[in-house]
Amino acid sequence: MSQYSLDPIAANCYPDTTVLINKFNIRDEKKLLQAEIAITQEAAARWEHSPQQDSFGFDHPHDHAPYRALIDSCISIISECQNLFTWFRCRLC
Numbered sequence: 821m822s823q824y825s826l827d828p829i830a831a832n833c834y835p836d837t838t839v840l841i842n843k844f845n846i847r848d849e850k851k852l853l854q855a856e857i858a859i860t861q862e863a864a865a866r867w868e869h870s871p872q873q874d875s876f877g878f879d880h881p882h883d884h885a886p887y888r889a890l891i892d893s894c895i896s897i898i899s900e901c902q903n904l905f906t907w908f909r910c911r912l913c
Contacts, residue, residue, distance in 0.1 A: 834847045846852040
């Protein structure tokens with residue numbers, strides 16, 4: 821692992837290490853990396869099996885309004901591009 825230039829005391833690291841204090845109390849950098857990989861893989865597997873669609877806080881219809889407006893704008897732009905393409909194609913024929 822690469823060493824970062826940081827002050828271990830100011831950066832909330834375990835004494836005499838560059839490992840950040842963590843809830844597993846793992847003080848070895850390689851073991852912490854292995855634990856993070858295992859946790860991430862488990863979370864990804866759970867998500868693939870049973871996605872939590874409302875976990876991002878989009879519980880109310882008004883939460884979708886900005887995205888709906890953006891998509892509508894994109895559709896409008898695409899439609900204009902198609903119209904221009906048709907116009908140019910007709911002129912070139």
